[in-house]
Each structure stands twice: as structure tokens, then as C-alpha cells.
Amino acid sequence: MESGMRVRTLVAAVALTTSMLTGYAASQTSANKLASPESFGAIGDADARSAAIFTELGKVLTHPRCVNCHPAGDRPHQANEGRLHQPPVERGADGRGLPAMRCSVCHQNANFDPGRVPGHPEWHLAPREMAWEGKTIGEICVQIKDPARNGGRRPEDLIHHIGEDTLVGWAWAPGYGRAPAPGTQKEAGALVEAWVKSGAICPVN
Numbered sequence: 001m002e003s004g005m006r007v008r009t010l011v012a013a014v015a016l017t018t019s020m021l022t023g024y025a026a027s028q029t030s031a032n033k034l035a036s037p038e039s040f041g042a043i044g045d046a047d048a049r050s051a052a053i054f055t056e057l058g059k060v061l062t063h064p065r066c067v068n069c070h071p072a073g074d075r076p077h078q079a080n081e082g083r084l085h086q087p088p089v090e091r092g093a094d095g096r097g098l099p100a101m102r103c104s105v106c107h108q109n110a111n112f113d114p115g116r117v118p119g120h121p122e123w124h125l126a127p128r129e130m131a132w133e134g135k136t137i138g139e140i141c142v143q144i145k146d147p148a149r150n151g152g153r154r155p156e157d158l159i160h161h162i163g164e165d166t167l168v169g170w171a172w173a174p175g176y177g178r179a180p181a182p183g184t185q186k187e188a189g190a191l192v193e194a195w196v197k198s199g200a201i202c203p204v205n
């Protein structure tokens, strides 16, 4: 009797886990994962498919790991909630800080986890015209395609920049206490490539 109950409990537990796993695989839209380009194959209209792929990439672009360095103002933002940088620092003329307070004083070549300071040899703020803070994914898309606001890049250059640049890559290994950007850098690069090859269509919003 007692063992019969134990078996029933076990069966119920297995059934629950299985249904949770199936639900997980089916949704693919959980915030910290990226759907593959192939999973958009069911969208028949080519433009709609391209725009949907960009919307998926938007999960990365609007993540605090990216937006903290692509702010609208002159100060970087910090942490998962994207609060203003403490101590107050400003971009300065070259994005690397004011002469008296350079980013590299604190941000070294690599993360320094004991002090919770992120690091990379090229640590600096994205220029003002590349600000993503407060913009919709559709607006970011138009901007990211505009050579006047994207550092003169062609859409195909973005495949390499997002998929392989090591400063962008920091967002997936951000160090202690910070949530990494969704998916992997490789998966993000694959989405950019699929978006470019399908005509680089922007979502409406």
C-alpha cells in the first residue's frame, strides 16, 4: 500500500516534469534563450519572416548588457536594472571618459570579479548616435542599418560585429552578479546573418 502510493507519486512527478519540458521546448521564446533562424521557417511571407528574426535579435539589443553601453545621455548605465553609473562618469570626447576620469582607471583588460568591475581592453561608451536606450526594436533596426548612425557599416558587416566582436562578446560573459545577454553570441550572429540574407527588413515597432 505504502509503496503503491510512492509509485503513484513518482508517476505524477514524472508526468509533470515531462509536460514542463515539452512546454519549454515549444515556446522557445523564454527571455534568456534565442530561437534559431530555422524556427521562423513557418512564416511564409519573406518580409514578415525577416522582421520577425530581427524582433528575436531585439531581445539581445534591448538587454541591459548592451543598453548600459548604448545610453541616450552622456553617462553609462550599470547593473541589471540599468541605473546611472556610480561614480558619475561621462563619455568625454572619445567615449573613454573625461581626461581626469578615464574608463580604464577602473575598467581593466578583463573582468575583476573581487571588485565586481567589468573589463575589456576596448572598454568605452558607444557614440551618441548609436544610442538604443528608450527606443523600440523597430527604431533600433532602422538606426542600425543607417551608415550615418552605425559607424559606416553595411548590414553584412553587422554579422561579424555582433557575432564575433569581443567587446560585444563581453555581454555573454559579464562577470559576477550580472545576467548574461540571451542565448549565445554565435546564436545572435546566426540571427543577424539570417536577417541580412532575408533582406534586412525592419519590424514596425
Ligand code: HEC
Pocket: 064, 065, 066, 068, 069, 076, 077, 078, 079, 080, 085, 086, 087, 089, 090, 091, 092, 095, 096, 097, 098, 101, 102, 103, 104, 105, 106, 107, 115, 116, 117, 118, 123, 124, 125, 178
Ligand atoms: C572610478 C571607477 C570607474 C570609472 C572611472 C568607470 N567605471 Fe564603469 N564601473 C565601475 C564599477 C565599479 C562598475 C560595476 C558596478 C556594479 O556592477 O555594481 C562599473 C560598471 C560599468 C558598466 C556596467 C556594466 C553592466 O552592464 O552592468 C558600464 C557600462 C560601465 N561601467 C561603463 C563605463 C564607462 C564607459 C566608463 C568611462 C566613460 C566607466 N565605466 C568609468 C567603475 C568605474
Ligand code: HEC
Pocket: 060, 061, 065, 066, 067, 069, 070, 095, 123, 124, 125, 126, 127, 130, 143, 144, 145, 149, 150, 151, 158, 161, 162, 167, 168, 169, 170, 171, 181
Ligand atoms: C563596454 C561597452 C559596450 C558594450 C557592453 C556593448 N557595446 Fe556595442 N558598441 C560600443 C562601442 C564603443 C561602439 C562603437 C564602436 C565602433 O563603431 O567600432 C559600439 C558599436 C556597436 C554596434 C555598431 C553600431 C550600431 O549601433 O549599429 C553594434 C551593432 C553593437 N555595438 C552591438 C552591441 C551589442 C549587440 C551589444 C550587447 C550584446 C553591445 N554592443 C554591447 C560599446 C559597447
